[in-house]
Amino acid sequence: MTVERRTMTLKEAKLSAKRSDRRQARYRLRRSLPLYVLLIPGLLMILVFHYLPMYGVVIGFKDYNIFAGANPIDAISVSPWVGLKFWNKLWIQSKFKQAITNTFIISAMKVVIGFPIPVILALMINEVRRTGTKRVLQTVMYLPHFISWVVVGALFMNLLGTSGIVNKIIVSMGGTTQKFFMDNKWFRWVLLLSSIWKESGWGTIVYLAAITGIDPALYEAARIDRANRFQQIWYVTLPGIAGTVVMMLILRLGGIMDAGFAQIQVMYNSTVYKSGDIIGTYVFREGLGKMNWSQGTIVGLFNSLINLILMFGGNYLSRRWTEKSIW
Amino acid sequence: MANKRKGAAFGLTAGERVFEFVNTFILIVIGLMMLLPFLQMASKSFSGETAVLTGNVWFWPVDFQTGTYKYVLRESQFWSSLKVSVIVTILGTAGAMIITCLTAYPLSKTWLYGRKFFVFLFVFCMLFSGGMVPSYILMKAIGFVNTMKVLIIPGMLGIYNMILLKNFFEEIPEALEESAQLDGAGSLRTLISIVLPMSLPAIATIGLFYAVGYWDNYMTGLIYIQKPEYKPLQLYLYELVVETQHVDNAGNPKTMEALEDAALNTESIRSATIMLTCVPIMCVYPFLQKYFVKGLRVGSVKG
Amino acid sequence: MKKRVLSLLIAAALVIASLGVMGAAAAEGEQPTVKLLAQAQSFDMNEDIVAKMLYEATGLSVEYSNWNDEKALVLEISSGTEYDAVMLTANLFQQMKNAKALKDISGLLENHQDIKDAISEKGWYYVTEDGAVYGIPNVDDAVYTGGLGYREDIFAENDISADVETIDDFYNLLVEIKDKTGLIPLTGSSAVEAVIASGFGLSYDFVVDEETDEIKSWLRNPGMKEYLVWMNKVYNEGLIDIDWPVNNGDTINNKMSTGAAVMTYAAHWSPLNWVNALRESGDEDAYFDQIVPLADANGKRHIAVSNGVSNVWCVPATASDERTEYFLNVVASRLQEDVYWMFNDGYEGTHYYFDENHYPIPIQPIFNDDMKNGDKYQIGRNQYVHPFSWMARVHKTQVQWDAFYDANSKAAYYGFEGKPLTFASFPEYAEYYGALNTLCNDYFKQVIAGTESIDSYDDFVAEWEASGGVELEAAATEWYHANPGLVEMARESYSPYNSIFGYEIN
Incomplete structure (x- = not known):
């Protein structure tokens, strides 16, 4: 008797839960309707400028000749299907594999070592009390972002070149001249250092904005608990921007396949291909003098796919571990 | 300000003073490392040609001159490009802020029906692109090629910026909005009157990103602009720098005549042009800095 | 509704305006503006003093645009372009020619013996295939640039x-x-x-x-x-x-x-x-x-x-004979001996003088100020004038x-x-x-x-x-x-x- 009653209630509960789920969904939908209206301009933008041209990816699976048809679009349908021909063509080239390895290594270095630096800088800047000093420091640190890689490259060449200041110091201290730009064991570090120098200050902006959102009452509470400055940073500021940090990291993962094309294109040379040639520079070099649209599309697709996997993976892990995610 | 007074009233311990000093000292060293190269470029732009060529210019102009600036400012292309860049940056940033806020706000609501789907739609097109062929044809079909529209409109929704803003919106306590909605405010009004005033630091950040993005963008112009009157400033700068290299931007060796002409385009002229193209956009940040003040959000809520 | 009316009005206004322009042009016996797409330059080719000198001397109106990216250029040409002629690098010229994207101008050139004579035989060889001529070549004379x-x-x-x-x-x-x-x-x-x-x-x-x-x-x-x-x-x-x-x-x-x-x-x-x-x-x-x-x-x-052909001015395959004729008129005008001297070296007495060996010697600084970009306006090189007018640049x-x-x-x-x-x-x-x-x-x-x-x-x-x-x-x-x-x-x-x-x- 009692058993029967209990199953009844369970059934009932499930049923009513389902009903209330549906009710809730209907409620959410009704509540969402006005928000959908706000989404319209954004959706239109991506529809027109991103999704409409998306069919261009079929070029990667055809032997595309832009002059084959009456116009380039017509040429897409006229060009013959070749399936995975260009995909396979990529993988028989040993230099492409080398470029992929380099891309991952350089990107990983930039994420592991380079990513935390703006966070630390932002925390440090936030601790400066004098408003004037703080503003000047902020302004100065974001200056390098505005200098193009061509100029930054020349600058680091002056600094780290064989007759640069660094080598003069090394030699005066009894060392031997290091060819930082021609030595595979140094080159990646040069890339890392210059990218940190150029972008770290700029990277602090997001975190500084996030810090402004922390409730000052939390700091007051911490002070009342006699927390010192380090403890305040650790227990109040850092948790306050953790969501932003995680989000920035996930977004960064979505850009792994570009290990810094603009930078490397300027700074590398043939003696450091083994350590510095990335997918972007390799494709650029190979593409010289020929117009292989299909091959280019395939490489783009490959990059997108890896970025997608990494970003979704990052988002998934973050949701599981930190309960923070982009979606 | 209020915060500073509170800190002073609280009093600093000796340990805190040491911390403050060391922290500021390290930051000043880092700051100098980032400032000096910029100073060097500024010095080069004001230095004599020989001094620049022989590498004698460090952080102060040698053989001070302003001829290079006069030279750059005399170039009509510089002025027309400056005009294009200013218009594009102002209109683009304004439009982008509107569309981005409108998009980020609904997506910041966890209860939005189909939220995951919509976010995915946006993120997906950040990662995948159909390439240049269909894009060019599209721009041509809608009459965007060789107009300022192509420099402004397609950039009006940066997915990256939109996600940043969405994240900031998510941190606003929902209770405040709900009270507004109980008062009968529509979602647009809630966004304008409650959410935006509370997100000024975020809005300033995103606005800065858009403005700098528009200003620095030369790729769009490189592809879609052929008429000199619509070339943005950064494209002009790009062409000036490429001109001095031995191969053109497609890697073809240059003709003798082109190289010969490029010899007239010296490093001090290039430095002056770089300075002139950087400075206008760098002036934006100090104006926005007042929004990066701790506690601004909470203060505005209480007020 | 309102929008449709508005666009109709705009269209009507445009038609009337263009008719007016054409009528005016026809009345004065001038040809319409020729639209040229040149390689990227860091100056405005329409605003340079050389462009003004050329307009004064020839009376032909030309509007310059510049291309920067090879792929974008190919897309522009292949999707039906408004330009009457495009300047291509030798490499692009070969690709475009092989893709049949360029117009054969041999027929129209028959009426322009002056163009045919002015450019060296070597250049014509380069742009000719099976009797069809695909462009106006810029021929480099053999010059030793240096050891x-x-x-x-x-x-x-x-x-x-x-x-x-x-x-x-x-x-x-x-x-x-x-x-x-x-x-x-x-x-x-x-x-x-x-x-x-x-x-x-x-x-x-x-x-x-x-x-x-x-x-x-x-x-x-x-x-x-x-x-x-x-x-x-x-x-x-x-x-x-x-x-x-x-x-x-x-x-x-x-x-x-x-x-x-x-x-x-x-x-x-x-x-x-x-x-x-x-x-x-x-x-x-x-x-x-x-x-x-x-x-x-x-x-x-x-x-x-260095010798051969560095650049070729080509007509897109889609261009009409009429527009191409206008373009060829511009080419012909620039290859005239006096005009060629003028836009390369400026005016005698103002920008250069002849020395005892009859070399043009630049008068500085006005030569560098005014004529710095003169050579960018070449469409084909006059084989009889170029070796001598160019002497001003090495002097x-x-x-x-x-x-x-x-x-x-x-x-x-x-x-x-x-x-x-x-x-x-x-x-x-x-x-x-x-x-x-x-x-x-x-x-x-x-x-x-x-x-x-x-x-x-x-x-x-x-x-x-x-x-x-x-x-x-x-x-x-x-x-x-x-x-x-x-x-x-x-x-x-x-x-x-x-x-x-x-x-x-x-």
């Missing part, structure tokens, strides 16, 4: 002789410079430094193999391996700049201007800035002279000259003229050698040449700097063959056998400047 420029003053001071014949002489010279001055004897960045490579019997990357009568890459020449070994040796011994693989125009300029290096490749326009800098910083006697390519084992000096300063004269008078004595593939027009050339060239340069620099051992040479050749080298050689040979005259003409290299230096071609 290794060395510091004459330092050589004299240290009693060093620049009289070098063979590669061994040159090696001794490098050692002598290093021992006596302690400076960098030679700086540079080229994978193949022409002056040195000549000592190993190398001239161009593709040459006619006299034994088999086939076109062969210089990778097949044993001299290439010897050259690389030699370069690596002098690099290791510190006889050439340690920064060789990373150097660029700026770093080389810096080393020459500060006097850190004694010698480098010097085109005739390069030494000017160096000399000025050196003199201003106290080196009163600083001056440059030239070493021309070394003699190989057979005593032959390979003096490669911009005495230093430049001396460098030009030194190099060319020495080189002309030994005889120029033209590039066999100058007129190459087969599809494989457009497809493979650029990438193979990069592949070679990269490898050569790696060997020079020692990051790659010369033992890998055979593997590299195999890689080069697999990347299209075999196809390119085969196609080149086939093309050569079909068009022996074109290769003959390219190698012969008549230079109008020979008369200036008083030598006949060997």
